[in-house]
Amino acid sequence: MKKAIVALGGNALLRGDQLGTIEEQEQNSKTTLENVISLIKAGYNIVITHGNGPQVGNILMRNDAGEELYNIAQMPLDVCVADSQGGIGYMLERILRIVLKEHNINKEIVTLVTTVEVDINDEAFKNPTKRVGKIYNKAQADKLTADKGWVFKSDPKLPDGWRRAVPSPQPIKVMNSPVINQLLEAGNIVIAVGGGGVPVYYDENGNVRPAEAVIDKDRASAVLAAEIKADEFYILTDVSNVYINYKQPNEIKLETLTVADAKKYLAEGMFGEGSMAPKVEACLKFVENGGKKAIITEATQLSGENSGTQIIP
Amino acid sequence: MKKAIVALGGNALLRGDQLGTIEEQEQNSKTTLENVISLIKAGYNIVITHGNGPQVGNILMRNDAGEELYNIAQMPLDVCVADSQGGIGYMLERILRIVLKEHNINKEIVTLVTTVEVDINDEAFKNPTKRVGKIYNKAQADKLTADKGWVFKSDPKLPDGWRRAVPSPQPIKVMNSPVINQLLEAGNIVIAVGGGGVPVYYDENGNVRPAEAVIDKDRASAVLAAEIKADEFYILTDVSNVYINYKQPNEIKLETLTVADAKKYLAEGMFGEGSMAPKVEACLKFVENGGKKAIITEATQLSGENSGTQIIP
Numbered sequence: 001m002k003k004a005i006v007a008l009g010g011n012a013l014l015r016g017d018q019l020g021t022i023e024e025q026e027q028n029s030k031t032t033l034e035n036v037i038s039l040i041k042a043g044y045n046i047v048i049t050h051g052n053g054p055q056v057g058n059i060l061m062r063n064d065a066g067e068e069l070y071n072i073a074q075m076p077l078d079v080c081v082a083d084s085q086g087g088i089g090y091m092l093e094r095i096l097r098i099v100l101k102e103h104n105i106n107k108e109i110v111t112l113v114t115t116v117e118v119d120i121n122d123e124a125f126k127n128p129t130k131r132v133g134k135i136y137n138k139a140q141a142d143k144l145t146a147d148k149g150w151v152f153k154s155d156p157k158l159p160d161g162w163r164r165a166v167p168s169p170q171p172i173k174v175m176n177s178p179v180i181n182q183l184l185e186a187g188n189i190v191i192a193v194g195g196g197g198v199p200v201y202y203d204e205n206g207n208v209r210p211a212e213a214v215i216d217k218d219r220a221s222a223v224l225a226a227e228i229k230a231d232e233f234y235i236l237t238d239v240s241n242v243y244i245n246y247k248q249p250n251e252i253k254l255e256t257l258t259v260a261d262a263k264k265y266l267a268e269g270m271f272g273e274g275s276m277a278p279k280v281e282a283c284l285k286f287v288e289n290g291g292k293k294a295i296i297t298e299a300t301q302l303s304g305e306n307s308g309t310q311i312i313p
Numbered sequence: 314m315k316k317a318i319v320a321l322g323g324n325a326l327l328r329g330d331q332l333g334t335i336e337e338q339e340q341n342s343k344t345t346l347e348n349v350i351s352l353i354k355a356g357y358n359i360v361i362t363h364g365n366g367p368q369v370g371n372i373l374m375r376n377d378a379g380e381e382l383y384n385i386a387q388m389p390l391d392v393c394v395a396d397s398q399g400g401i402g403y404m405l406e407r408i409l410r411i412v413l414k415e416h417n418i419n420k421e422i423v424t425l426v427t428t429v430e431v432d433i434n435d436e437a438f439k440n441p442t443k444r445v446g447k448i449y450n451k452a453q454a455d456k457l458t459a460d461k462g463w464v465f466k467s468d469p470k471l472p473d474g475w476r477r478a479v480p481s482p483q484p485i486k487v488m489n490s491p492v493i494n495q496l497l498e499a500g501n502i503v504i505a506v507g508g509g510g511v512p513v514y515y516d517e518n519g520n521v522r523p524a525e526a527v528i529d530k531d532r533a534s535a536v537l538a539a540e541i542k543a544d545e546f547y548i549l550t551d552v553s554n555v556y557i558n559y560k561q562p563n564e565i566k567l568e569t570l571t572v573a574d575a576k577k578y579l580a581e582g583m584f585g586e587g588s589m590a591p592k593v594e595a596c597l598k599f600v601e602n603g604g605k606k607a608i609i610t611e612a613t614q615l616s617g618e619n620s621g622t623q624i625i626p
Contacts, residue, residue: 021386058386059396062379069378070447072371073334079400083372086399087392089426090511097521110492111426113402113504134383179423179501188492191426198403208410 001045003184004232006036007221007282008050012236012299013088020054022091029095031299032236037103038303039234045184047228048092049221052084052195056214059083060133060164077132077166078198078210085113085194092191109189115175116197116220118211122169130214131155131163138162167213169199171220177227184228196220218282226289233286233294235279240298242280242309244270254309259287262311283311314358316497317545319349320534320595321363325549325612326401333367335404342408344612345549350416351616352547358497360541361405362534365397365508369527372396373446373477390445390479391511391523398426398507405504422502428488429510429533431524435482443527444468444476451475480526482512484533490540497541509533531595539602546599546607548592553611555593555622557583567622572600575624596624 012032018024039046059080066072075083089111096109128151136144141152141162155161174180174193183190196215203209218235225233241253244265257265262284271277276296283294297308325345331337352359372393379385388396402424409422441464449457454465454475468474487493487506496503509528513521531548538546554566557578570578575597584590589609596607610621 019386022389022392058379059375061383061385062375065378065382065385066371066375068382070374072374072378073332075400076335079335079404082403083396083400086402086426086507087388087396089399090395090428091392093426094428094513094521094523101519108489108492110489113399113406113424113426115403115407176421176423179421179496182499183492183496186495194399200407206414208407210407 001185002043002231003046003228004039004044004234005047005049005221005225005228005230006039006234006236007218008032008048008299009235009237013050014054020058025091026095029092030099033092033096033099035299035302037099037105040105040107040189041103044232045187045189047180047184047190047192047224047230048096049193049217049224050088050092050191050195051217052081052088055088056080056084056195057133064134076210077212077214078200081195081198081214082113085198089113089191089194096189107187107189109191110183111191112176112180114192114194114197115200115208116171116193116215116223117173117175118169118199118201118213118215119172120201120203120209120211122167124167124169124213128153128165128167130166130168132166132214133164135161135163167211168216169211169213171197171215171223174220174224174227175200177224180224181228193217193220193224216278216282218279219285222282222286222294225286225291229290230286231292233283233291234302235282235294235296236299236302237279237296238298240301240308242271242276242296246272246276256310256312259284259311259313280311287311287313314498315356315544316359316541317352317357317547318360318362318534318538318541318543319352319547319549320531321345321361321612322548322550326363327367333371338404339408342405343412346405346409346412348612348615350412350418353418353420353502354416357545358500358502360493360497360503360505360537360543361409362506362530362537363401363405363504363508364530365394365401368401369393369397369508370446377447389523390525390527391513394508394511394527395426398511402426402504402507409502420500420502422504423496424504425489425493427505427507427510428513428521429484429506429528429536430486430488431482431512431514431526431528432485433514433516433522433524435480437480437482437526441466441478441480443479443481445479445527446477448474448476480524481529482524482526484510484528484536487533487537487540488513490537493537494541506530506533506537529591529595531592532598535595535599535607538599538604542603543599544605546596546604547615548595548607548609549612549615550592550609551611553614553621555584555589555609559585559589569623569625572597572624572626593624600624600626
C-alpha cells in the first residue's frame, strides 16, 4: 500500500471572488475531494492537509469585532489557527464521508488537531512577513502596537492601510507524526496539519509554548511527508503545472523538474515569491529527504491524463 | 491496562466569574489537568472529553459581530462547535504536554475533531431548549427568525432579552469511536468529543448532514464510554459529590448511588434539571450499558481520599 500526502490550497475550499459562505466552502470542497478520490481508487492511503488563509483571516476579523462590539476577550493567533483546524477539518471530513459513499469506498476518516514545532530563534521571528487579519489605519495600528506589541506592515494597495504582520518560521517537526503514520497504515484517511499546524516551540525548560506565527502549509506538509516516509506528495493549487517564464511569450510548461533544475530556477527567481516558489521549495524538501516524487497540479488533473509537474530526484 | 473517560466541565476551563482571557483558560486547564494526572499514575489509559459552553458562546457572539461590523458571512452552529473543538482541544493538549513533562510521564496526546450522530427525528428538534449566543431584543429576534429560521426563547432574567434556542438531541454514536479505542489501547491520551461532538445525522440517502443543535457533553461522553468499553467514567464538575435535598437542612452527601436509587431520585426531581440531573443520567446510561463504575466529583478530589459519588450497578 502506497502512502501519499495531498495538500489542498486555500482555493480548493474558498476562492477569493467568493463571499465565504458555508455553502460555497462545501461546494468547493466537494469538487476538490471528488478528484482526490482517484488517488484512493489507485490504492493510496492518504493524508489530506489544507490551508486556512481566508478562514483564519475571517476568524481574526471576528475576534476584533467581538471585542469592539461586545468586549469579548480576543484569542491569540495560535488559538485562532486551532479553531480554523476544527472548523475546516470537520467540514472536509463530513463532505468526504459523502463523497466516499457515492463511490462505495468504505474507509474511516480521522481529523486531528495538529501542532507543529518551530524554532523560536528562527530568523523569521525578527522579520514578520505574513499579513493577517483586518486592515487598520495608522492610528489604530499604532495603538495595537502599543497595547499588544503587534507588528504592522502597510498594505501596498491602500493609501492608509496597515495589516498585522506575523512571522512565518520553518516547520521542524509535526508533533503527532508517528500517530498519523499509524492511523494511515491502518487504512484510515487522515486530515491533519490544517493551516500549516499550530506553531509551538520548546522553551528553555522544555515546555511547549505557543508561537504567534503562521507556518506555510506546503512546507509543514512536506515535513510530515518526509517524517511518515510518504511515497508521493501532492500540492493541489490553481494551475495544472509549474511554468518557467510564466505568462511571457517564451513560457514553458514543465512536465518534470529535477532537484538540480528546481534549484537553478529558484535561484533565478523564476517562480512567484508568495505563490509558486514556496511550493517548489516544499517539494524539493520532500524529495531531498528521501521522497520519490512530488507533484504540483490542479485537483481536476488528478483523475485525468496530465499528471501535473513532477519534481523528482 | 484499565480505560477511563474523564469529562471536564466548562468550569474546569473557564469560570463564569472570569473574563475568558486565554491566560485564565490556561491556568484553569493546568489546575484541572494536574489532578487528572493521578489517574494516569494509577495506570489508566484515558480519554479526555470537555464542554465548550462559554467558548462556543463567545464564538457565536463574534460571528454576529463580524457580520455586523465587517459583513463577514456567519458560520452555522456545527462549524462553530467544530471551531471550539479545535481551539479548546489544542489548548488542553499543549497544557497537558507541560503537565506530563513535570511528572516525567512519557505519553503521546492525540486530539480529534469529533462528530456525533443524532436522529433528526429526535423529539428535541421539535422543542429547542438550549440557549446559545447573544442576547437580542424582540425586534432583532423576530428579524433573525424571519431571515434564518432561528427559534428564540426569552431570557427570564431580562425584560426584553431573547436568546436563540437550539435542540439538544440524544447522542446515538460517536463517529470515530473504534479509532479512539485503538489510539487509547496503544497508550495514547486522547482528547475527543469536545462540546459533546459536532452533531450530524444521516439523511434519507445515507449522507452525513449537519444538525443545528448542541449535544450534552456528558451524554456524548457516556455513549463513547460504553462504545469503547471503558472501565470507569468520570464527570468532573464544581462539587465534590452528588447530594440529595441539596442545600436544604436534610441534605445528604452520597458516596455511592445504585442504578435503582438514581432512577428513584431522578423521578423525584431530586437533582437540578440543567445541572446534576443530566450528569446522573449520563452515568446511569454508562452503567446500564455495561460500565462498572461512574464517578461524579471535583477534579481536586481525584488525587485525594474522597472518591466522589460512585454510580454502580
